[in-house]
Structures are given as structure tokens and as C-alpha cells.
Amino acid sequence: MSTTVEPPGSAAPDAPAAIKGAAVRRGDRVFLGLSRGAGVLILVIMAAIAAFLVWKAVPSLQANTANFFTTSEWTPDADPAYFGIAALAFGTLMTAVIAMVLAVPVGIGIALFIAHYANRRLGSALGFITDLLAAVPSIIFGMWGLEFLMPQMQGFLQWLTTYFGWIPLFQNDLGIWTRSIMIAGTVLAIMVLPTVSAISREVFVQVPREHIEAALALGATRWEMVRMAIFPFAKPGMISASMLGLGRALGETIAVALILSANYVINWQITEPGGNTFAANIALRWNEAGPIGLSALVASGLVLFVITLAVNMAARLIIARRAEFSGANG
Amino acid sequence: MKLTRTGGLVAVALTGTLALAACGSDGGTTDNGSSTGNANISCASGSLKASGSSAQKNAIAEWVNAYQAACPDATIDYQANGSGAGVTDFINKQTAFAGSDSALKEEEQPKADARCASGPAINIPMVGGSINVVYNVEGVDKLILDAPTLAGIFDSTITKWNDPKIAALNAGVTLPDTSIAQFHRSDESGTTDNFTKYLIAKEVWDFEGGKAWEAKGGQGAKGSDGVANAVKSTPNSIGYVELSFAEDAGLSSAWIDNGNGPIEATSANAATTIASATVDGTGNNLPLKIDRAGTTGYPIVLVTYEITCEKGLSGSDLELTKSFLTYTASNDGQAALTDIGYVPITGDLLTKVQTAVSSIS
Numbered sequence: 001m002s003t004t005v006e007p008p009g010s011a012a013p014d015a016p017a018a019i020k021g022a023a024v025r026r027g028d029r030v031f032l033g034l035s036r037g038a039g040v041l042i043l044v045i046m047a048a049i050a051a052f053l054v055w056k057a058v059p060s061l062q063a064n065t066a067n068f069f070t071t072s073e074w075t076p077d078a079d080p081a082y083f084g085i086a087a088l089a090f091g092t093l094m095t096a097v098i099a100m101v102l103a104v105p106v107g108i109g110i111a112l113f114i115a116h117y118a119n120r121r122l123g124s125a126l127g128f129i130t131d132l133l134a135a136v137p138s139i140i141f142g143m144w145g146l147e148f149l150m151p152q153m154q155g156f157l158q159w160l161t162t163y164f165g166w167i168p169l170f171q172n173d174l175g176i177w178t179r180s181i182m183i184a185g186t187v188l189a190i191m192v193l194p195t196v197s198a199i200s201r202e203v204f205v206q207v208p209r210e211h212i213e214a215a216l217a218l219g220a221t222r223w224e225m226v227r228m229a230i231f232p233f234a235k236p237g238m239i240s241a242s243m244l245g246l247g248r249a250l251g252e253t254i255a256v257a258l259i260l261s262a263n264y265v266i267n268w269q270i271t272e273p274g275g276n277t278f279a280a281n282i283a284l285r286w287n288e289a290g291p292i293g294l295s296a297l298v299a300s301g302l303v304l305f306v307i308t309l310a311v312n313m314a315a316r317l318i319i320a321r322r323a324e325f326s327g328a329n330g
Numbered sequence: 331m332k333l334t335r336t337g338g339l340v341a342v343a344l345t346g347t348l349a350l351a352a353c354g355s356d357g358g359t360t361d362n363g364s365s366t367g368n369a370n371i372s373c374a375s376g377s378l379k380a381s382g383s384s385a386q387k388n389a390i391a392e393w394v395n396a397y398q399a400a401c402p403d404a405t406i407d408y409q410a411n412g413s414g415a416g417v418t419d420f421i422n423k424q425t426a427f428a429g430s431d432s433a434l435k436e437e438e439q440p441k442a443d444a445r446c447a448s449g450p451a452i453n454i455p456m457v458g459g460s461i462n463v464v465y466n467v468e469g470v471d472k473l474i475l476d477a478p479t480l481a482g483i484f485d486s487t488i489t490k491w492n493d494p495k496i497a498a499l500n501a502g503v504t505l506p507d508t509s510i511a512q513f514h515r516s517d518e519s520g521t522t523d524n525f526t527k528y529l530i531a532k533e534v535w536d537f538e539g540g541k542a543w544e545a546k547g548g549q550g551a552k553g554s555d556g557v558a559n560a561v562k563s564t565p566n567s568i569g570y571v572e573l574s575f576a577e578d579a580g581l582s583s584a585w586i587d588n589g590n591g592p593i594e595a596t597s598a599n600a601a602t603t604i605a606s607a608t609v610d611g612t613g614n615n616l617p618l619k620i621d622r623a624g625t626t627g628y629p630i631v632l633v634t635y636e637i638t639c640e641k642g643l644s645g646s647d648l649e650l651t652k653s654f655l656t657y658t659a660s661n662d663g664q665a666a667l668t669d670i671g672y673v674p675i676t677g678d679l680l681t682k683v684q685t686a687v688s689s690i691s
Contacts, residue, residue, distance in 0.1 A: 261549035262516035273549040287412040288518035
């Protein structure tokens with residue numbers, strides 16, 4: 001490291017005028033260089049990934065005889081190649097939406113309970129356990145979902161079809177309730193739960209004591225206090241927690257690959273077997289795919305990359321707009 | 331105090347990781363029983379790399395065990411990374427031979443020939459397999475199906491077990507009035523490819539075929555073990571897996587009526603079909619044409635190949651490849667296959683295979 005640093009004597013004259021009186025120390029310069037380098041590196045890596053994906057995707061996109069965005073079939077190795085991402089995009093978004101619908105309220109509930117309802121001991125024990133959930137490898141979730149959760153959910157899903165089958169989403173014409181988007185979404189919900197609850201909890205704890213006490217002093221009940229003091233303050237944090245969870249749900253691979261009955265049909269009846277996601281499709285087809293097949297999988301990966309970026313940027317936008325509410329780390 | 335505690339935790343975590351890593355080593359079939367006293371192996375030494383088809387992984391593992399037990403100076407490393415990757419590795423000179431579920435395609439042949447300095451690349455059929463139609467229906471000990479009913483079940487036009495078409499083949503058997511839970515592979519696989527090849531040969535399948543499942547309906551499961559587990563745990567289900575998975579899971583296999591009466595799905599009946607295959611190549615190149623539609627044996631079979639250079643392998647690779655393949659193509663080598671759920675190559679075809687291996691130089 002020392003080789004890149006100029007001798008101390010030459011450092012002083014270059015010091016920016018802004019830092020008056022203080023000579024720029026060697027440590028400052030090294031640190032500036034390192035952190036700037038790290039910042040640039042992440043951009044370079046992102047650009048390299050994007051460039052790689054585009055480069056590898058081009059051959060299949062040129063060979064494709066179908067509309068890449070609106071076609072559901074996936075036969076890139078056929079002659080002529082014919083494939084599209086419609087069904088994959090549908091499955092990816094649908095499983096992620098189900099995961100969000102289930103995980104966000106529960107995750108925020110857990111976080112609220114830990115931060116503002118439970119006593120200290122119970123709170124920290126619960127927090128520890130939810131954090132542990134994040135450390136379970138996804139293949140374990142996949143196997144658990146397939147071997148345990150799927151059989152256990154059969155009764156509930158049949159009940160859903162019997163009483164709510166008039167909603168097209170829960171209609172089931174096959175009489176088979178296994179390996180469905182609904183089950184995959186439920187497993188994803190459990191997987192993203194720790195992310196959502198851990199980050200929300202951190203934000204809830206940061207709500208200024210004064211806000212809380214002011215609300216309570218005005219005669220608010222606990223729930224009113226939560227609504228008036230905590231939620232407005234913590235909203236950006238809750239949104240970014242959800243978006244991080246969404247990111248994980250979108251990209252989750254092996255658990256979904258194990259559970260979903262991979263096919264290429266857009267089926268809104270989400271309790272029937274079927275559905276496929278970008279990540280699961282890549283995992284299932286990579287090993288035996290031909291040259292165009294591999295390239296087509298990379299192309300689908302590129303779409304996932306763009307969707308994930310878009311989700312994260314949307315989250316940033318929402319947070320930036322609500323900057324006035326945000327706490328210490330704006 | 332705090333530091334020590336953290337240290338203890340780290341130690342526990344590390345031990346756990348190591349223990350798990352130890353568990354992670356390959357749990358594939360390692361049946362050493364048949365490998366003792368192979369006086370017929372003429373040893374070569376050195377180390378050899380090969381890669382390809384995962385369908386023949388257990389067969390190669392068995393052979394490598396036997397070979398290395400007889401020849402302690404030899405190391406053979408077979409990576410089961412898929413047929414496509416195996417052929418690519420071979421063309422790029424990463425490996426001495428490739429295991430593949432299918433013979434070299436037209437566009438691959440010139441590249442493979444170019445890799446072999448002075449001779450053509452040849453396809454040598456080495457490992458046969460049987461694809462069993464496994465089912466889980468209580469009270470049905472023997473189920474007979476034919477190509478049209480199989481196609482009907484797997485493209486979801488036959489949806490009940492007591493469908494008249496199934497009942498007609500199984501007189502005297504009480505079939506339940508329940509939906510058929512049909513399982514296929516959700517990942518790409520040679521098993522799917524060869525299963526649909528049979529249906530296509532019988533002209534009852536409206537799809538193009540290939541490694542990816544094309545029909546709508548039914549449920550996909552990942553890997554042969556995934557399908558076997560799904561069938562085992564789902565009442566009134568049906569699926570297709572290779573013989574060894576059917577045996578390991580203890581599942582019943584359907585008899586297939588190919589026009590000459592029902593045939594049981596055994597290694598011996600599948601061997602009949604493979605032995606009757608005709609060679610579709612010249613010289614020592616032995617890509618096979620299997621008459622699935624007309625065979626008197628069990629018709630749903632697959633053959634995997636070793637792809638290597640007839641001439642032009644480099645020095646140490648040559649000795650070891652030839653020595654190893656000579657063993658695998660020997661009667662002993664092929665006999666070892668039956669015990670681990672594969673199908674041996676027999677009869678005239680085996681003689682051709684042995685001639686092809688001996689031509690490697």
C-alpha cells in the first residue's frame with residue numbers, strides 16, 4: 001500500500017482550500033482512494049455483467065423466430081428457434097407478488113411486536129430467531145416446501161377453491177393442488193420474511209422517543225400511536241425492506257425449481273400445477289441446453305437483471321420522494 | 331470473556347461447516363463387490379479426464395472403481411456435467427473422451443474430427459438403459475400399457491385410471507375411478523428425450539421430442555429422483571424414470587405391449603432391444619438406430635455413447651483411454667452394469683463395440 005502513497009512532504013501543497021489549516025494526511029488520501037475505487041468497482045462490475053449478458057444473448061435473439069416478449073413457448077434449440085419470456089415473466093412476478101402479499105404484513109407485524117410491544121427479553125429472542133431464518137439455505141426451504149409444506153397446504157387450497165373458487169384466481173379445474181404458483185409463492189414468503197422484518201425492526205427502533213411519547217400524551221392508544229408516530233416516520237424504511245424482500249423473491253432459484261411444475265403456460269388459476277420463473281428455468285435447463293438454448297437462457301437472465309434493477313430503482317425513487325419523513329440516514 | 335465466547339462460536343460454526351462439507355462428497359453408487367479379481371484388465375498408468383452425460387455417471391463410477399482397484403497407477407476422473415458440456419470439453423481438448431446421450435450431430439462431427447489430429451472421432455455405444463413407466467396405484471400389481479395409452483396419459487387426453495382404453499388392456503384388474511396424477515421431468519434430460527422417442531416412433535405423439543418436456547398438463551419434478559419421489563408420495567400417480575431409480579424407490583413398473591403382447595420392464599428385455607439396433611455409421615463409428623417401434627424386447631430404452639478419437643489421441647491419454655474402454659466393453663465390464671440398474675450391450679453389437687475400441691490407436 002505504501003508504494004502508492006506520495007511522501008508526506010508533497011501532500012501538503014495539494015491540500016484543497018476547503019480544509020483550512022489541516023494538512024491532508026496520508027491516511028485520508030489512502031482512504032479516499034480506496035473508497036472511490038470501491039465505488040467505481042461496483043459500477044464496473046455492474047456494467048461488465050450487463051455487457052456480458054447482452055453479448056451472450058445476441059446470438060439467440062437473432063436466431064429467434066418468435067416475439068421474445070409475448071411468446072410463452074420455450075424451444076430455443078428447435079430448428080428454427082422459437083422462444084419467449086411471457087410465461088417466465090408471469091410466473092416470476094406472480095410468485096413474487098404472492099410472496100409480498102403474505103410476507104409484508106406478517107414481517108411488519110413481527111417487527112412492530114418486537115420493537116414496541118414485546119418486553120425486551122422476548123423481543124430480542126424473537127428477533128434472533130427471525131434473523132436465523134435468513135441464514136437457512138434456500139435448498140432447505142425448497143425441500144421443506146416440497147416434502148412438508150405442500151402436503152400440509154392441500155386442505156387449505158381445496159378449501160380456498162371450494163369457497164372462493166368463484167374468484168378466477170382460486171378456481172381449480174384439474175382437482176390437483178400440488179406444485180403450483182401459490183405454493184411456490186408461500187415458500188418465497190417465508191424466505192423473504194426475515195429480510196422484511198429485520199429491516200423494518202431497525203427502522204421502528206429509530207423512531208424518536210419524543211414522537212411516541214407525544215402521541216401517547218395526547219391520549220392515543222397504542223395502535224393509534226403506531227399509526228400516527230411510527231408508520232409515517234418508518235414508511236421509507238418499510239418500503240425499502242419490502243423492495244429488498246421482493247428482490248430476493250424475484251431471483252430465488254432452487255427452492256422454486258424444486259417446487260414448481262415447470263411449464264410455459266400463463267395460467268391465472270394459481271392453485272393448479274404449473275408456472276415457471278426466470279431463475280428456476282435457467283437452473284432447470286442450463287445443464288443440457290444446446291448453444292442457442294444457453295444463449296436464450298442468458299437472454300432471459302438479462303430480462304430478470306433489468307426487472308430487478310427497475311424494482312430497486314423504483315424503491316429508491318419512492319424513498320427519495322419521501323425524504324422529508326426519513327430518519328437519520330435519509 | 332466476550333472474545334472467548336465469540337471464538338467458541340466460530341469454532342462451532344467451522345466444525346459444523348467441515349462436517350457438512352464431509353457429508354457433501356459424492357454419494358453415488360459405489361458397489362465394490364464385483365470389482366475383485368479382475369485379471370482381465372490390462373493396465374495403463376497416468377491420469378485421464380473425461381466428462382459428459384449424467385445418465386451414465388453411476389456406470390462410469392462403477393467401472394472406474396473396478397479399474398482403479400486393479401490398476402493403482404491410474405486415475406480416471408469423470409465429470410458428469412451433461413452431454414452437451416461433455417462434447418464441448420472433448421472438442422476443446424479438455425478431455426480424452428466424452429460421455430453423451432446421443433451420437434455426434436452433423437455439425438459437431440467436423441469439429442470433433444479436427445480435434446483428433448489424425449483420424450475421425452467415433453461414437454461407441456457403451457451403456458444401455460431402460461426407462462420404466464412407474465406408477466403408484468393401490469391394488470394394481472400388474473399394469474399393462476401400450477403406446478397409444480401412454481401417449482394419452484402423458485399428453486393429458488386420458489385423465490382417469492378407469493378410462494376404457496386402459497381398462498381394455500387390463501382385463502380383470504380393478505382400476506380406480508380417480509384422476510391420473512402424471513409426472514414428467516421439469517429439467518432437460520436424456521430420459522425425456524428417449525421416452526418421447528418411443529412415442530414418436532409409434533406415431534402417437536404430436537410433439538417434436540427432445541430433452542425438454544413439451545406436452546401441456548401433468549406436473550414437472552426435477553431430476554429422476556424428483557420424479558421417483560413424487561410418484562412414490564402421490565397416490566394414483568404415474569411417471570417415467572430410469573430402471574435404477576425405479577428399483578431404488580421400490581416402485582412398480584408397467585408392462586409395455588408393443589404389439590407382441592406385454593413385455594416386462596427388465597434389464598434383460600431392454601438388452602434384447604438394444605442388441606437388435608442397427609449401426610448407422612461407417613467403419614468403427616457406431617451411432618445406433620434403435621427399432622423401438624418393432625422390437626420384441628422392452629421398447630423404451632436409451633443408449634449412451636463414449637465419444638473419442640479413433641486415431642490421434644495424445645500419448646498418455648491414448649494408452650489409458652484404450653485400456654479403460656477395453657475393460658468397459660469387455661464381458662466383465664458389461665456384466666457389472668446389470669447389478670446397478672443399467673442395461674448391458676450384448677450379442678453382435680458388443681463384438682462391434684469391442685472391435686471399435688481395439689481400433690483406437
